[in-house]
Amino acid sequence: MKKSRFSEAQIVGVLKEVELGAKVVETCRKHGISEPTYYKWKSQFAGMTVSHLSQLRQL
Numbered sequence: 171m172k173k174s175r176f177s178e179a180q181i182v183g184v185l186k187e188v189e190l191g192a193k194v195v196e197t198c199r200k201h202g203i204s205e206p207t208y209y210k211w212k213s214q215f216a217g218m219t220v221s222h223l224s225q226l227r228q229l
Contacts, residue, residue: 176201176203178215178220178223179220179223181211181215182215182218182219182220182223184197184201184203184208184211185211185212185215185216188208194208
């Protein structure tokens with residue numbers, strides 16, 4: 171499987187940016203990702219914070 175060029179913390183940051191009111195299209199363009207990628211990340215990481223991710227890795 172191909173390794174993502176974004177870390178999990180960066181992905182959560184992109185999702186938070188949209189939660190705070192930025193438009194999805196503009197955010198995707200800014201970070202160089204496609205809209206389907208954004209929605210895939212949203213389904214996987216919705217509601218998570220960086221601390222949640224570190225807890226998941228420890229398990």
